[in-house]
Amino acid sequence: MSGSHTGDGDGPLVEARDLTFGYAASPVVEDVDLRVERGEYVGIVGPNGSGKSTLLRLLLGLHEADSGSAELLGHPARAFAERERVGYVAQDVTEDEKRMPITVSEVVLMGRFPHAGFGRVTAADREHAREALRTVGIEHLADRKITALSGGQRQRTYIARALAGEAELLVLDEPTVGVDAESVDAFFDLLDGLVADGLTVLLVEHDIGAVIEHASRVVCLNREVYFDGDPTAFAESDALDRAYGTNVRREEGGIVT
Template sequence: MTQPQSNVRRDRADHIVDVKDVSFGYTASPVVEDISFTVERGEYVGMIGPNGSGKSTLLRLILGLHEPDEGQVELLGHPARAFAEREKVGYVAQDVTENTKRMPITVAEVVLMGRFPHAGFGRVTSDDRDRARQALRTVGIDHLADRKITQLSGGQRQRAYIARALASEAELLVLDEPTVGVDAESVDAFFDLLTDLNDDGMTILLVEHDIGAVLEHTSRVICLNRELYFDGDPVAFADSDALDRAYGTNVRRDDGVVVS
């Protein structure tokens, strides 16, 4: 079995995500095999791997949507599959920009949904609305509050769903390739937003196909291709051979920049 390279310290007890010896497969063949890592409060972790490497499946295991065949996954100290406080995890799916094209509601209404778990007796209060407006200001789209979500660009929709997570008081933000279908200028601004949120204390777990963006913006890299090949800081990853081992011939380096 491939032994992952790692230089991450794990001497803190404040785990947001804890993946222990996890294997899972949809058939007899495993999609992920013997994966272990933790995500500490306040970290900004980027997860990379070639297509079909098990990244999205691992996210679903972390979100409690699948039960591991072996091992266990915990969220905030509780089994992920039975984790009840779902509002503490903000999830932005890869296809969110497509799904929202059929939603005839405003941006403000989308963000206000994040307050529903906190609404006493199902009633949204003025405080809930204030928190939703603050979330919109934080992600920089408060001027779009009354616009239909269907009228937003891909990057603006991603911001709306991050605002919904902020409104819900999420402690972990999980994003599955959020820049797919987003124009280049908006992608740069999007990563700036994630950095700002992390600087403010948000824990972020990002799956991203753009390896260069992960190396530039995150503070820790997890690289997998069914198995874990690397878990450590971006500089150590760039200096290692983990990329070549995980991607094989599906990766090249142009002028020092990693391209998948």
């Protein structure tokens, strides 16, 4: 999964220092320090509107920080060029996507383009793409138009594209929104398997219980970082109550905010 890239040594895949950003005058992400090492599985939680998606976009270099810095695989995030090394599964279906009358297998094959010699996709590239579809369990959807997928199937398509591209880091923004409970369990099992195979995962997720169960580390955000560390310690800490500004109920089988 680590691909053929070796240039960045063993440094962190993500490194943010004092990262601050606001759409208008007041910041929605403030003084955030975050470091993600290779092999980690980091879950970002926080109340609605707490800056989680914005933070991901800053880390990916899609917004320019007002102050502080964000580095992706050792490069300033804004200038990072080797996009195939980082798979991003965004929350919403983009307008571009809606206009794309292409199939699942074509989307996944696009992950191979940076690897294809002289811009030519080979039989080996196609096999990589098929393998990625098999890994995420949607081989049967290969010829389906991406505009005709459920939310969960779409997420898997973009994960497959990242795998086909040999991404080292997978960034997901609320991948289980609108996905039924059974499929959510299957989805987290899939992520567990990918992490076991060496992929690094950074995930924004509203289901705190799922993050505590699956991630190796939890970051709790409400504009600023309220907690960064071990999931079990997080479940027992008062950071959750402070960040959500409410008493969070801990019930068997989950955490209710």
